[in-house]
Amino acid sequence: MVGDMNDHAPALEIRDLTRSFGSVRALDGAGLCARRGEVTALLGPNGAGKTTTISCATGLLKPDSGSVEVLGEDPWQAGADLRARVGVMIQDGGLASGATALQLLHYGASLYAYPLEADEVAEHLGITDFGGTLVRRLSGGQRQRLALALAIIGRPELVFLDEPTAGMDPGIRRTVRDLIRALARTGTAVVLTTHLMDDVEGLADQVVVISGGRTVAAGTVDEVIAAHRAPDATLTVTARARGVAPDAAEALSADLRATARLHGVDLELSTGGAADLESVLLDLIDEPDAGGLAAATARTREAR
């Protein structure tokens, strides 16, 4: 099946899922829908049931009850054809420790009929720099990049990413975020679990919150926030003024304080430098080419 960029049909549908481990009920009616061309963030505290949900969706666990449909099929009965259409990134794990990073990436590519070019994926994600290093000697962030590369190497239609940016430096993190956005833009359904809220706000089209094995909220970030805000709660308004000349900062601050007094609220002001820490770091280090993979894969496609 080949998706369409504008096709937002469900790629993953989970309804009323239950799963127990002995006397512990890990899932108690969880549900979610992840659509093609969208990033769906699965959120919740540790032990909420996220991993069990993903395990059921990837065919690793058989649910006690409820239904799971992955690209229209039951993942528990999945054969190689369905597994080839689904990419899975397991956080800091799943990598054969005795192989080198590049050996493992080429091995991963050889499991698919029409994979991305392994060397180009490696170049894009900065894996080439440590390609000859044994997996057991890689840092956490390097392993994350390799696991991400293995998850997307088969050009999946649905991809599960577990903490995709955990342990990464700012440059690679930005590259990975761009990659996730590009995956969604080209029609892939992306399901990510993360504890980093800026990843969620920056990437997620839909958010599903699981707690105690149940889905307690679902929708866009704004919808979830709006639906769960207490009616009488106070709000915080945050603004950032960029490009303020140093000699104008004092006058601007005075004006803002006056406006705040007019509305009867306290105002906290701070004056920062011309750049934030992340931008400075990115300027100081060599960041991988964010557009490299797109160009490389486009070349690959033309070659085929």
Added chain:
Amino acid sequence: MSTVPTTSPTRRPASPAPALQRILAHARLEARVLLTNGEQLMVAILMPALVLIALRFVPVGRLDGVSSIDTAVAATAATALISTSFTSQAIQTGFDRRGGVLRWIATTPLGRDGYLAGKILATLCVHLLQVVVLALIALALGWHPGVGGLFAALPIWLVGTVAFGAIGLLVAGTLRTEAVLAVSNVLFVLFVALGGVAIPTSSYPRLLRGLVDLLPSGALGELLRSVLAGGSFPAGSLVVLILWAVAGCFAVARWFRWTSA
């Protein structure tokens, strides 16, 4: 970044490579990891080689009227088979299980069946390398193999690989990784030293002999001695080894856990 053509209309659909290609790719990776790992090489090549040299010159495990190199080769062949099919596989699979490798592989087109097929193929490749290296050492030590014995050893070798491979997977798939390491090494030493490999079961006290004959190592040792060092063919040992292979495969299918959780 403009496009990552994972689902663009112009790209081909995501699909698996042919099954044989997937299995061969996994076998290549497994064999490469085994053969580039110093500890694994020590278990696969060095230890059997030491057993061969020791049994050639130390008067242990010999049979009346049989050349010492012949009994040494038979014992070494059994040692090599157990080290690679059982010890190496148990340790590597145990660590793969703890590291989530089995979990990830189960989500790829290779799947669990492909993983096991690739692993068996890789084990056979390492066995071939063992046979070549150990045969060269044995020839240098004065071994004169008979063609009939070598052909007769082939089916025994295959059944032994399945039996010990299954026991290795059972250990790897049911115990904690630390326990896998300890149990597989201890069992290896027990199998070789006391389990009828280095010493023929006929040399054991009568009470122990019956027990050792029922061990997979005892059955393998007796079978390889009979075809490589001469003597009557122990049909009972063949039955015992086949039963271990069948029971081992059933046990793996029933109790092997793909995750360490």
